Structures are given as structure tokens and as C-alpha cells.
Amino acid sequence: MTGPATSTPHISDSNPVRDLPLQDLAGFTHRWIDADGVRLHAVEGGRPNGPAIVLLAGFPQTWWAWRKVMPHLIHRFRVIAVDLPGQGHSERPDSGYETHAVAARVHTAVKALGVSAYSLVAHDIGAWVAFSLALDFESHLRKVALLDAGIPGITLPEAIPTDPDRAWKTWHFAFHVVPDLPETLLAGREREYVGWFLKTKALAPDTFDDAELDHYAAAVAAEGGLRASLAYYRDAAESARKNRESLQRRHLSVPVLGISSSHGSVPDMAASLSPWADDTTGIVVPDAGHFIPDEQPEAVAAAIADFIGDDD
Template structure:
């Protein structure tokens, strides 16, 4: 099926195939496009695979693009558990296996960053190059400036079991719109993308699954700490920051990475692939090449 075009698209609209793929006892909804070496795109909150619609066309000219909805999110199975970084990393590795890919370039943002990092740490032969954006990696040192005023307010709300999914139903659109507007410095996203995101997080069960990622953050942080204590990040890695994370992720990774390049995109909100797709592709194209 063709992906609807979006205002500000950075490349041609690709032909996208949507499929259900069984991995680790759950079904992932997966969009694929193009041919060539695989590139795996890993979204965060409050996104689905449609986060990548403005960059998929360009990437699909040279790659087989694989963009899943993560466990519990979008049209993927509403799993009861398994929202820690290592379990989600295993989901993604099993997805590559199911699609016949022995390795992939991996591009991740927000909540997708810890699983992508753990993929590269635990199975470095499976990850050719790694692009990580706008996230922190557990409690690794280096994010002090970003966290000087405390973590973002929603981390606390989302972390309390049962609370946010009890009070938000009926107001999902307003809640998601806040993140989409803040994440693009007030510009907002295309109507098609916005409607897809709002629909994906509608209802208490959809919200619960999203917030389970935040509730699993202490477990994921422990997994990240153990990973850097036992190995170095050997995969060539690019960090891309914007507002508000900036260089915090790069600073966290610098002591642990053998081959790290860091960039910050100025005048860009947190949702980089939708706010500044051309700027992102300008960094990603040469890095993957």
C-alpha cells in the first residue's frame, strides 16, 4: 500500500507493505519498503512506524526499510509484559530473523533507543551501524545538564502503575497533541500522522502498554549498566540530538564507544524524523554509506 504523502516529506513516497510477524510469542505490525541492505527503524512514544514516513522514501531507494510497531504499541500485540530493553531487543532480533535478514543498520529514537543499544551490545554482528536519537541510556553518567531540573514531568506520571491509563481516557487526543506540538517546537505534524498516533494510543489498554516502557525503565537501566560493564560498544555509532536532549546521549556513550560521532540539529524539536527529515537524512545518508 502507498503511504500517504506528508507535508515536508524529504523524499518520494515509497510503496509500503504491511504485514504481521510473529516474534517472541507476540505479533508485530511491520511496514517494509525498498530493496537492499536492511535498515531497521525503531520508534518511541507517542509514535508508531508512521514516525518514519518522511524519511522512508529516501532510505528505500538504497535499503530494505523495516519499520515495526513496537511491542504493545500501534497495531502490534498488547502484551501483558516484556517492556524492558532486553526483551524488546530480542523482539527486534527475532523480527530480523523472521524477515530473513542476518544484519541491519539500526536507527532508533526515544524509547526505541535503549533496545537498539542493547541489540548492538549483545549481538554486535547483527548491527552494522547504529543511529541513536533524542533519548537517554539509563543512568549512565553524562546527562547531568539535561537532568539538572529533574527528569521530564511525564516520566513520573507514566511510571505510577495504573494511574495515567485511568485518568487519560477521553482526553487522549489533547494529550498526544501536546507531545506532537512540543516535539516539533510548535509546528505540529501532518494530519495523517497525527490522526494515526492519536488512534494508536486511544483507550486505557493502549495507554497501559505505552506506559509499561516507563515502568520498566529501572530494569532497563540495570541492563544497560551491566552491558557497559561487560563490553564496549564496537558498532560504529552516530548520535543525533535536538531539543531538548542535545548532546546528553553522546556524552553518556563517549566513554563506552569505540567509534562514535555526535551531532546536534539546531532549531529542531524532539521528533526529528517529522520535524527536520532533510537534516536527519543529511547525516544518516553518508553515515550508512
């Protein structure tokens, strides 16, 4: 299955979210790519001719979620971290947050950077997009690693538990799909809201410092950011429908690594994905909560490097 036809993408340094300060990482360069009419922000570095790795982050983060992992990969790989539509310094379109549509844009952006084959590494909502991208563009993928995420229509529970010991992990799925109410309650309180997720879902509540909380809150608060963040959840039912439809035709054959953590949301990512992928392995990262790349970056980088290897 292939995505929709695309026009020739344009690469520029034109930042569509100028009110949000750019975060620079030594050895990496900012790029913006017109991907089917939406400018996506990418940060790239590493070996230009090395095996390419594309990193996708989830809610409530940006590409900056990978900042501690990326320097460990640049000596062996070409590393590209992409802000999804509505994330960070990518454009915030009014619609189109169903994950197959987003996946097509991400794939267009990666191709525009001159990459024809690559591995995907993705966390949280980024993993939603990565799973759909693998279904639609598997022939371009070498390997896929998914971190601590339930996938819509596949492994994401449709019922929200009411037991407080479990409900704190997933209560927001229902809240985010309610029309208008989240915007009303959260506008002007983005830092408190983002901070709750980052502090509560990390194993150590001091994982994120004030500067990081400020960055992620500002990204959500920037024009259209809150609406876009919620749109992924509001379009999740359509994402689920398209995932199920795709999987009726075939399962994934690309090698998949499920990365869980000792205190995350999905205890065994590999087991949850194995019914839908023919080649699945898994690891559990110790001493980490949901935000594994921030909490144990060296372990995540090592797992990625071992899984992907040097074969281009």
C-alpha cells in the same frame, strides 16, 4: 551475549489491532511477524538486496514517525520500520517491556524477514531498545544511529529537575511509573495528552497536523495501547539494571552515530554515549526540537545515508 531461544517465527498479514486504521506509504508493504509469541508489525520497502536499515520510533508515536524519511532511503537501502510491542499495529502483551526482552523480539522479527545483518536507527524509546539490542546482538549489527534519547541506566537522569525551564522535558518519566493514576487520568483524553508532547516538544508547534495527531492518539487509545506505552517507563529500572550489567562486561564496538537537534532534549548525543561506545560520532540537526525525523526528514535521511554508506 545472546537473547533467549526462539521458535521459528511466522510471517503473515494478520493485523492484531484491527480497530486502528492502517497507514500506507507508497513503495512499502505491511508485514506481521510472530516474534516469540508477540506479533510485531513491520513496514518494508526499498532495494531487496541493499544494506538493511531497521527504524524504531518512540513515545507517543508509531512507525509512521519515519514516513518522511523512508522515501529518501529506498533507492540505496532495504528499509524496515518496526512497531515495537504495544506500538501502532503490533500486539500489546501484558508484560515484557524491559528493553532487552523487547530487543530480542525485534531481532527475531528482523531475522524472520531474511535479514542477518543490519543497521539500527532509533529515536526516543526506540533508542532505548536499540541500545539494548546492540548490547545483546552486536555481531549482527553494522551501525547504530540514536536520536535524542537518554538511555536507561546509562545517560537517562534518575532525578527529575524542578526548575520549570527544564522540568517540562522529563516530568512525565515520574508520572508514567505511578501505578494506575495515569490510566485513570488519561483514558478518554489520549488526544489531548499525545498532542501536548507533539506540539510542545517540536520546535514549530504546527509540525503535526490534525490527521497525525488523530493517528497517534488513536494508536495509544487502541486496546492496551496506553498501558503498553506506560509499561516502557515502568520497566525502565529493570532495563537500566540490565544495561549496566551488560556494560560491566564490555562496551559497544559497533560504530554509533548520535543525532541531536538544536532544540531537543539531549544537546550532544555523541558525548553522552562515548563513554560506553568505542566508535562514536555525532551531528546536531538545526531548526528542530525533539521529533527530528518529522521536523527535518531530509537532514535525517542524509545523515543516515552518509553514516551507513553503501557497503553491504
